[in-house]
Amino acid sequence: MNQNLLVRNKALPNLPKVQCRRMPIAVDNCRFINKDEKTGIVKISGYAVKWDSINYYGEKFIRGAFAEVCAAFAAGTKKVHCYYNHGWRQWYVDSRLPMRVGKITLLKEDETGLYVEIEFTPGLSIAQDVAAMVVHGTIDGFSIAFYPPNSLDMEDKGTHVEIKRADIYEISVVDEPADNAARIISDEAIEAIESEEDAEELLRSVGLVGDYAKKLMARISGMQKPEETPAPPESKKDPLAWLDS
Incomplete structure (x- = not known):
């Protein structure tokens, strides 16, 4: 057997060193034109990235x-x-x-996100x-494959990472993830919460979209308010309670 051929068959293809990210399936991202x-x-169109969205890896792309x-x-x-x-x-x-x-026939940024138009190859x-x-609506999502950004182009916000500059290798049409809520929240992410706004941002990152994160925080806040215990009447107060202090 030709040894060169054997080596070539065993060799791995030269795959690009990129990271793949799916859009959270919260709205119709991909639509038939x-x-x-x-x-x-x-022809189809849609958004491969949305500025107000935090992906499953805790990343948020900034416009630009x-x-x-x-x-x-x-x-x-x-x-x-x-x-x-x-x-x-x-x-x-x-x-x-x-x-x-x-x-891809059109790729541009607008006020919503990274907009793309695609023509499927006939035949x-x-x-x-x-x-x-x-x-048919069987699949309705996009996913980008991008090169790892430079550390200077990222900013850690605690609850998520903002990416200010990235280079794209490809955009895929993808199936809907099997479990949209399947995300693990790390202890570090929880400890980084310092305000209600941080908590709302974390809830959005796990797929709670729109105002639902804020409504849930308000509901939890109301549930956690301690019940006021009426003070005992003067006649039932322990005269020696001061010794406990």
């Missing part, structure tokens, strides 16, 4: 974090790929999975399978 009946191209990526993409000097469930990491399962399912079986699932 239309299907061109002539070409068969299915992807400004350089979007500018380079618009100028044609930067490519951002599109996969299904980060298929490039599953090369050992099925040879189809690492295939890109479409191309590619895996792309058409994914497109069919999106159209």
Whole structure:
């Protein structure tokens, strides 16, 4: 047997050193736009990141974090790929999975988050399978794969980390996580709480969206108020109670 071929077959692919983050499935992040009946191209759009969202890793992207990526993409000097469930990491399962399912046609920041538009590749079986699932509503999420940010581009807020600058490798269309509430809160995160605002931020990070975190905090605060015990009448007071003190 050719030894060079043997070594090449055993070698691992040159996978990018990136981190993958899914959008919390709290709202419709991915939506179907239309299907061109002539070409068969299915187009979708949505938000891969939202500024008001803290992901499952306790990270919050700040508006402007992807400004350089979007500018380079618009100028044609930067490519951002599109996969299904980060298929490039599953090369050992099925040879189809690492295939890109479409191309990103628009990538920009707006007041809501990182907005993306994608065209699925017509005639590619895996792309058409994914497109069919999106159209049917079977899958409805995005996930980004980004390079680890420089320490200068991150700020630890105690309850979460703010990322001010990041570089994206790819954006995947993904399935909904099996358990949206499956998140472990560390002792450090709890000890870092110094105000009701910190507690609300932590509750949002585990998926409690909108004003529900604030309402829950108000409810808990009301439940924890100690009941006022009426003072005993003068006739029943212990005259020797001062000895206890």
